[in-house]
Structure formats: C-alpha cells, structure tokens
Amino acid sequence: MSVEDHDSFAILDTAPGETSTGEKGVGRAVLGYLVGLGLAILLTATSFYIAGTDLVWTPSIPVALVVLAIAQMGVHLVFFLHITTGTDNTNNVMALAFGVLIVALLIGGSLWIMANLNHNMMPMDQIMQMQR
C-alpha cells in the first residue's frame, strides 16, 4: 500500500539528483552517467586546448571558454544532477532559474558598476597630488 502510494507520487514529482534505477535498470543508469562523463571530458579537454592555442582568433578565446563552461555546466545539471525539463521537474527548474537570475545580476552588476567607477575615477597619481 505504502509502496504504491510512493510510486504514484514519484511519477508526479522528482527530487533533484534522483536516479530512477527502479524501472530502467542499473545498466541504463550507469550509461547515463557514462554519457555525461564523456561529454564533460570532451568539453573540458576542448577548453584546456583552446586556452593555450593560437589556432583561433585570440580575442575570441575568452568568449569560447565561457560558452564551453556554460555548456559543461548544462551537461552536469542534466546528466549528474538530473535537472531536466520534464513536467515532474518544474519546481527544481524554477528554483534553478531564480538562482541563475541572481547570479547573473550579481556578477554582471558588479562588473558593470566597477568598470564604470574605474572609468570615472581620476588616475591614482593625480589623487595623491590633490591630497598634498
């Protein structure tokens, strides 16, 4: 009885990080982690390779690194933390979206404000002269 109840709820909601070994079997679950590991290794190796190379236009390297890092975070979220876009995962995705919003505001806002202040500030030697 209690097992059936748990199953009926398990279909409707998923805890983050939950591996469903029950229905698919251990082999499928391991395969999921293997795919995630393979993709993560590929992305990591690419970013380490790109960082030291001059094969691509040099100013584009930071952008490429950021894109690769975000892609790898996505791979980790889907294959390791099992945050997916399924209907049973809505709460987890909404919480993640809010977290991403705060992170973007915090990092983007800090960089923007500090760059602006830096731009408007007098050079250091002139400030020292005014204080004399």
Next chain:
Amino acid sequence: MTAVPLASAQAVPRHLAGGRHAARSERGPAPKRIVVGYGFWIFLLSDIVMFSAFFASYAVLVGETAGGPTGTQLFDLRSAGIETACLLASSFTCGLASIAAGARDRSWFSIAMAVTCLFGLAFLALELKEFISLIARGAGPSRSAFLSAFFTLVGCHGLHVSAGILWLLTMMAQVFAKGFRADIERRILCFALFWHALDIIWVALFTVVYLMVAGR
C-alpha cells in the same frame, strides 16, 4: 444507508484517497524524499549565489596586482588540469555510488564511495601543494588584492570539498552501521547533490581563474 460509505471515506486521509488523478492541491504533502531533496537544492542554489559573489570580486580584482606577480606568471595549467580530472572522475564515481545505493548494493556502494573519497583527497592534496608553493614564492593572500581574491575563491571551494569528504566518510559509516534506511537514503541523495554541485562550481572556477588568465 448512505452513512456507511461516508464514514469509510472520512476514515481515509484525503491525500491517500486522492490517488494519481487527483488535482495537485488535493494530493496532500509530497513524500519526504522529494521535500528534502528540494530543500537541499534550494540550499545549493544559495551556496552558488555566495560563490558568485566571490567570482564577481575575483573578476573585479584580477588586474589589481599591486606590482606583484600576475596570474599568467603564477598558475600551472597542468596541475589545474589534473585537479579537474580528479574532480570529474570523483563526480562520476559518486553517481555510481548513488546507483548502488538505489540498488541496495552495499559492497558496490562502499567501493564507489571509497574511490570518490580518494579522488577528492587527491584534488585537495594538489590544491594544497599549489597554495604552499605560491606562499613560498612570496605570492600569499596578503601580497595583492588579486591574490586575496584568488585565495578566497579557490580556498572556499577547497573548504567545501573538505566538508564534502567528511560528509562522504560519515555516509559510508552510516550505511555500514545502519544499512539503507529511508533517512540514510535521503542523506545519500543530499550528499550526491552537494558533490555534483561542487563539480559545477569547479567548472566555472577553472575557466575563470586558470584558463582565462592563461590566454593573456
């Protein structure tokens, strides 16, 4: 006549009578596993927000070397690469451990957790070695604003990994002593989430701290 089915319907709690097709609001509270996992997910997101503040301060202060050494002169990409490999492998074996826990397999769980622990310790040892060599070269956290931000960010991640290893050993001991009880399983779920989240933070960290600097 109608009194009997009414009475029996009232005897069954509302969320059990609702079943699969009941409206979401009629279903009653979610199982504890989902509530606990969701709550821990919220904590992890708040932890990531805290890390983003450290990332922001590092990004702002990365050029403020006060005449001291820059990241390009200090960082060893090979060591950062090995640290990354250790953490990635430990994340994978941690996933294997949660599969073993789901399959109620004690020996595989212990093996996978032990391997996870070893990779985590290797990561910590490499990081500690890097810190010690930096301080020995006169590039400690008090040298410049850039190095303060670097040690805060990377050290905070290292502290999280250390706490994770303590938690890992606790989970191994608890499974050994008490088996796969429902409450222990919830703790394993939370631990796995924590460990994978640390790997996500490390992805941002090696990109922003090591690789971005190496390109300059």
